[in-house]
Amino acid sequence: MTGLADTPASAPPAGPSLASRLRAIFFAGPVTSIATVMLFLIVAMAIFAPLIAPHDPIRLSPATRLKPPSAEFLLGTDAYGRDLLSRVIYGARISLIVGVGAAVFATFIGLVIGLAAGFFRRFDAILMRIVDGLMAIPSILLAIAIVALSGASLWTVLVAITIPEVPRVVRLVRSVVLSAREEPYVEAAISLGSSTPRILVRHLLPNTVPPLIVQGTYICASAILVEAILSFLGAGINPETPTWGNIMAEGRVYFPINPGIILWPGLVLSVAILSINLLGDAVRDALDPRMAKRGIDR
Amino acid sequence: MSQPVLDVRDLRIALNGDPDAQVVKGIDLKIHAGETMCLVGESGSGKSLTSLATMGLLPSVLKPIAGSISLGGEELLTASPRRLRQLRATDMAMIFQEPMTALNPVMRVGQQIAEVLDAHSSMVGSDRRKRVLEMMEHVHLPDVARIYNSFPHQLSGGQRQRIMIAMALVLKPRLLIADEPTTALDVTTQAQILKLIRELREEQGTAVLFITHDMGVVSEIADDVTVLKLGEVMEVQKVDALLRTPRTQYSRDLLKAVPSLIPREPRPALADAVPALETKDLRKVYATATLFGGKKETVAAKDVTLNLQPGRTLGIVGESGSGKSTVARCIVRLIEPTAGSVQVSGTEIATIPQAQLKPHRKRVQIVFQDPFRSLNPRIEVGESIIEGPTNFGVSRADAMKRARELLELVGLPASAVDRFPHQFSGGQRQRIAIARALAMDPDLLVADEAVSALDVSVQDQVLKLLDEIQSRMGIAILFITHDLRVAAQICDDVMVMQRGAVVEYGPAGEVLANPRTDYTRTLIEAAPGRHWDFGAFRPVAGVEPALG
Numbered sequence: 001m002t003g004l005a006d007t008p009a010s011a012p013p014a015g016p017s018l019a020s021r022l023r024a025i026f027f028a029g030p031v032t033s034i035a036t037v038m039l040f041l042i043v044a045m046a047i048f049a050p051l052i053a054p055h056d057p058i059r060l061s062p063a064t065r066l067k068p069p070s071a072e073f074l075l076g077t078d079a080y081g082r083d084l085l086s087r088v089i090y091g092a093r094i095s096l097i098v099g100v101g102a103a104v105f106a107t108f109i110g111l112v113i114g115l116a117a118g119f120f121r122r123f124d125a126i127l128m129r130i131v132d133g134l135m136a137i138p139s140i141l142l143a144i145a146i147v148a149l150s151g152a153s154l155w156t157v158l159v160a161i162t163i164p165e166v167p168r169v170v171r172l173v174r175s176v177v178l179s180a181r182e183e184p185y186v187e188a189a190i191s192l193g194s195s196t197p198r199i200l201v202r203h204l205l206p207n208t209v210p211p212l213i214v215q216g217t218y219i220c221a222s223a224i225l226v227e228a229i230l231s232f233l234g235a236g237i238n239p240e241t242p243t244w245g246n247i248m249a250e251g252r253v254y255f256p257i258n259p260g261i262i263l264w265p266g267l268v269l270s271v272a273i274l275s276i277n278l279l280g281d282a283v284r285d286a287l288d289p290r291m292a293k294r295g296i297d298r
Numbered sequence: 299m300s301q302p303v304l305d306v307r308d309l310r311i312a313l314n315g316d317p318d319a320q321v322v323k324g325i326d327l328k329i330h331a332g333e334t335m336c337l338v339g340e341s342g343s344g345k346s347l348t349s350l351a352t353m354g355l356l357p358s359v360l361k362p363i364a365g366s367i368s369l370g371g372e373e374l375l376t377a378s379p380r381r382l383r384q385l386r387a388t389d390m391a392m393i394f395q396e397p398m399t400a401l402n403p404v405m406r407v408g409q410q411i412a413e414v415l416d417a418h419s420s421m422v423g424s425d426r427r428k429r430v431l432e433m434m435e436h437v438h439l440p441d442v443a444r445i446y447n448s449f450p451h452q453l454s455g456g457q458r459q460r461i462m463i464a465m466a467l468v469l470k471p472r473l474l475i476a477d478e479p480t481t482a483l484d485v486t487t488q489a490q491i492l493k494l495i496r497e498l499r500e501e502q503g504t505a506v507l508f509i510t511h512d513m514g515v516v517s518e519i520a521d522d523v524t525v526l527k528l529g530e531v532m533e534v535q536k537v538d539a540l541l542r543t544p545r546t547q548y549s550r551d552l553l554k555a556v557p558s559l560i561p562r563e564p565r566p567a568l569a570d571a572v573p574a575l576e577t578k579d580l581r582k583v584y585a586t587a588t589l590f591g592g593k594k595e596t597v598a599a600k601d602v603t604l605n606l607q608p609g610r611t612l613g614i615v616g617e618s619g620s621g622k623s624t625v626a627r628c629i630v631r632l633i634e635p636t637a638g639s640v641q642v643s644g645t646e647i648a649t650i651p652q653a654q655l656k657p658h659r660k661r662v663q664i665v666f667q668d669p670f671r672s673l674n675p676r677i678e679v680g681e682s683i684i685e686g687p688t689n690f691g692v693s694r695a696d697a698m699k700r701a702r703e704l705l706e707l708v709g710l711p712a713s714a715v716d717r718f719p720h721q722f723s724g725g726q727r728q729r730i731a732i733a734r735a736l737a738m739d740p741d742l743l744v745a746d747e748a749v750s751a752l753d754v755s756v757q758d759q760v761l762k763l764l765d766e767i768q769s770r771m772g773i774a775i776l777f778i779t780h781d782l783r784v785a786a787q788i789c790d791d792v793m794v795m796q797r798g799a800v801v802e803y804g805p806a807g808e809v810l811a812n813p814r815t816d817y818t819r820t821l822i823e824a825a826p827g828r829h830w831d832f833g834a835f836r837p838v839a840g841v842e843p844a845l846g
Contacts (some may be wrong), residue, residue, distance in 0.1 A: 184672040185682075188731070191630050192686035192738065193659035201684075206676045 025286040026279065041270050046092035046197055049177045053081035057090040066257050076258050078250060087242040088265050094243040095224045095272065098158055101224035103216040105162045110169025112206065115200055117143045117170060118177025128174070131167040139164030144235045161223045171207050172215055179228035180207040187269060209286040217280030228269055244269045281298075301371060302328040303472045305465045309365035310355065311347055311529075316390065321345050323529040324365070327507070329522075331472065333497060334506040335535070336516045336554070339526035340753040341724075346510045346528075349475045351375075352507070353392055354382040370472060388418050390473040391466035395481050397458035401450040407461045408434070408446030408540035412467050433464045437494060447634030456487035456620075460494065467498060473508045474499075480515060481764075484617035484780070489824040492518050511753065513556045514783075515825030517541060525549050540763040542835050556832035557757040557783040559825060561806040564790050565610060572644045574628065580648070581640035582624050597716065598624040600798045601638070606791075608769060611775040613789030613806065615782060615821070621798035622778045625745045629776065630664045631655060641742045646721060660682065660690060663735035667747035669727035673719040679705075679730050680715025686738045690845040697737070708763060725756030729763065744776045751786060761788055782825050788811050794818050 027034045045052060054074070061081035069076045075084040082244025117127040134142075146160035180186065181204060189199050230236035241247050246263040251261025304327060311322035315331040322344040329335045331527045341511060350356050351373060352367050367374040376381065386392075393739060394400040411430045413419050421429060427446075434442040450458055459479060463657040466474055474494065474787060480488035495658075496519060499506050508519055516523055520537040525548065532546045544550045582599040599621040606612045614622040628635040640648040650658065663686075666672040673682055683704065684697035704710035708729040710722075719727055728748065735743055745764070749757040765788065768775055779785050783791055785806065792809040794802040794817065802818050803807050813819045822828065831838050 028351060132525070166452045184666040184668060185674040187632050188666065188672055189674075190632060191619070191662070191664050192734075193654075193689045194685060198689075202677070203674055216392070239745065 025282055028285070030281055032278060032282045035282075036054050038188040039275040040278060042092055042268070042275070043096065043106065044087050044218060046096045049089050049093055052088035053083075053089045055086045057082060057086040058240060066180050066254060068258065068262065075260050076262050078247070078258075078261055079254055084247070084261060084264060087247050088244070090242040091244040091247060091265060092268070092272075094241065095152070095238065095269070097154070098161060098227040099224040099276070102161045102165060103220040104180060105158070105214050106165035106169050107212050108218050109162070111173050111205075111212065112263060113166070114170040114208070115126055115177055115204065116172040116174025117206065119196070119200055124174075127170070131170050134164065135167045136224045137164070140226065140229060143230060147230065147235050150229050152235070152237055154237055157230060160230070165219050167211070169215060169219075171225040172211055177204050180204050182247060214280055214284040216289065217276055217283060220282070221276040224269070224276075225273055229285045233283070300330065302330050304329045304507065305368045306352070307366045307368075309348065309367060310363050310364045311344070311351060311360050311473055313599075314359055315361040315363055317576075319772065320531050321360065322351075324699075325524075325526070325529070325531055326534075327524060329473070329505040329507060331505050331613055332499060332503045334496075334508055335519045335521055336523045337507065337509045337514055337526060338511065338513070338523055340511060340552075340755065342528060343531040345702060348509060349392065349509055352473075353386060353390065353727060354379070355392075376599045384418070387466075387471065388469050388603045389413050389471050390475065391437070391460045391469075391471045392475040392477065392774070393459070393466050393719050396476040397455065397462045397482075398450060400462055402459060403450055405449070406429065406447050408448075411461065411465050411468055414597070418469055425545060429468070430464075434461075436467075436498070437461075438490075439464075454487075455483050456490060459483060459487075459491055463491075463494065463498070465781050466689070467502065467504070470502055471503075472505060473507065474504045475509070477509045478511070479508075481510070481512070485782070485824040485826070486617065486820055487824065489518075492826070498517070501776045508719075512562060512826060513541075513754070515551060515830055516801075516830075517579065517827035517830050521642055522699075525552070529818055541830060541832065545814040549775075550835075551755060552828055553756040553832040553835065556827075557758070557761070557787040558779075558831060559783050559786050559810070559822075560831070561786045561810045562788070562790075562840075564805050564807055571608055573641070573644055574608045575604070575612075576639075576641040577602055577604050577625075577629065578639045578641075579603060579635050580625065580628060580640060582621075582633065583630055593749060593803055594800055597798050599628065599635075600800075602793075602795075602800055604793060604803065606742070606774045606776060608774050610773040610790045611768065611777055611806045612787055613777045613779060613785040613792045614795060615779060615785050615792055616795035619797065620795040622795050623746055623797075624798075625779045626744050626776065626778045628839040629742075630662050630744055631659075632664075638744070650810065656689075660686065660738040661740055663738050663740040663742040664746060665731050665735055668723035668751050669724050669731055670751075672731050673727055673734075675719055678715065679716075679719060679722075682730070683734045683737050686734065690738075700737060701751065704736055705730070705765070707736070708733045709759075723756075725752055725760060726755075728752060728760055731762065732767070734761075734772070734837060740773060740774060742774045745779070746778045747780065748777075748840075749779065750779065757784070780808065782822060794821070 029034045048162050050204045064077050064081040066079060067073050067077045073083050078084055113127060142164045143160040146163065147156055151155045186199060186203050210266035227236060227243065231243045236245055236247060237243055239250065247265045248262050249251045257263055306325060306327040309322055309325045310320055313321060314321035315723055319555055325333060325344065325348055337346045337348065337424055347360065351362055354374060362375050369385065382431050382669055401407065411433060415426050415429060419502060424615045431442050431446060434445060439445050439457060439460050445453065469726065480491050483491060492515065495506065498504065501677050501691065516537060522534065523537050524534045525532040527548050532548045540549065543551065544553060580599060580602040583759065584596045584598055586594045588594050602625050604612060614625060616622045627633045629640055635648050638648060642658065645658060680698055680701050683701040688694060689695040689702065698715065701715055705714050706712050710726060710729055749760050753758060763785065764775060789806045791804065793800055793805045794809065797818050802813065809818060810822065813822060829838050
């Protein structure tokens, strides 16, 4: 039966290299490219803060209070005479730690709970009611309550921001697991005698990775924002630590004298969040081609 | 002869409009009023693309780059989207394979038909309703006043397809395109729908472009047949001529691959062997709690008793909802049987709790219907095959060596172990799934519609492979299928099921040649093309079939 026979598959075409695939995601369009560059600059700013910052961000200097922008203080100084530019540069460190930390913790915790809820139907009813309960409390209120109860430090702020994000990850993972466990290849694994942990890790876990990467970027952006809000409300990390929220909270009073104290950290915060969200969209488009078709050129 | 209703000339469709990436390579078609043209071909032959191009519904990455499609003299390829919209339903209409997804699930079906009238005619109020009811009667729907107000999920598959046909034909189009309209239906329903399409074509003088992969269906409905392969026309013939004297090797191969309805020679049963599988009064009941504390019970399998010897094949045949898959899944313990016993090589496995079932898992293996979903797409083929053996303590190296041998046994190169499932065709993946099952050295292989998703030529090869493996390894096969032809070719014994109950059980030659019950007889009579012996290029002896 020549012509009809399903001939053995020919050698697969070599896939594009990892570098070129990453380039295709992060430089997919003009807007995405700008977002990639901006985020890269902010990350570099955070890592190399001690090298870039012209002044010490914490040392008080009453002699130079509330100076306007000048050659020495490019963005001026705040009410305690600290260099605004240096504080904004150092602020990127806390924001990125909180953002990335919350994203990693929330996805990891959510993944474990979600896998359990999706696969062990008995846990599901209990776990999901707890999750529902958590979701019913506004996340900022919950975060303020946690910080108020346990005192303000980087860790408590991180925990306070992570906990309200977990339920969303749990629901996402659970829904992916619920649909994937009906796949015949999972049933095949059961009939091959594979143990439950093996099925979870080998056959179900990989399905959750693409949506989790996307969800992680959104959590990262949202955590940076929540941290800024907490600091702004005075419920965050102690006020002398430079975070974008702290700088803005202090600047509120002095807005008429030096509006830059609010505007500059606000601007960097907006750019950071916008860039992360745009990159999240780019990753989602790359992982889910159906969405990309309907989307716009970014 | 008069002007054809549909005249397709040298149609070429290419990916992204690139002339080097043509998927349809110059197709010609002519259909006259009141005629049915069947487009036949395996997957990838371009039969569906041709119909979508006619309707102006090609996905945007595929572009017609040359040729013409004219409907009653009007060119469609260059027509504006607005004009195409006017032509759809009034001059040309299409019905699809899966009527459930083609209908709007939240709208009453009567209104969906009325909507077609709204868009293309000025009928209002009671006139419109009257016309819809008339059309519904025309497609032989019972109790039309009730069905008018039903939602799609309240109807059966056959009724839904009738609604689709009513929608397509309510404005009396000149051309009806039917894209595998009966593939998702049971055989008895399929026979009724084919009859309906024939009848309406005669009454309304509609030209029908009928797309199918099933030669049986072709013999039932076609006037003319166009055979396509990889986007090219292989041959065009009257149906009778094609079935008797195919001109190309490809058509001959296609016809030869159609399994014959005449049962195979039964193999002698081993006298005193321990049965590979024995079930007794196997029963599966689904109970759902109702609002007021009551229980609603659905019996999916009722007292199934069977006996399968090593080296033999038992087929369970039935329509959808007959419980055949339920039985298979109970035997593999993917679901829990409610009552009864299942013995595999003498060991009772129905009552062992899931946690202690593992040692018995390797005795029974299953091959699923859809080869695109039964292999984990993220795992290399070799890893998939050795998963089972390594679960039972075989070392990775030994298991991998065996995997390579098994791949060669199922007709694939040993080097396939390093590739991913998406690099293989459907038939090849099914071979991999079989290799994975064989890696466990099972006593019993359960094949749950294992060849139903495959093209007929590939199906033929996989059936031969199963047969060969069986004679070499002496395993027992439980073969679940809805296709009587397949059952006739592979099974020694056949069990017919209907609504969870066993209707008939016996040697294949007995059950299929001299059915004792009406239901089995109905099933056999509904099998499309039962009067043709396709592989021999002639009608079944003694019967002169009425074609078309």
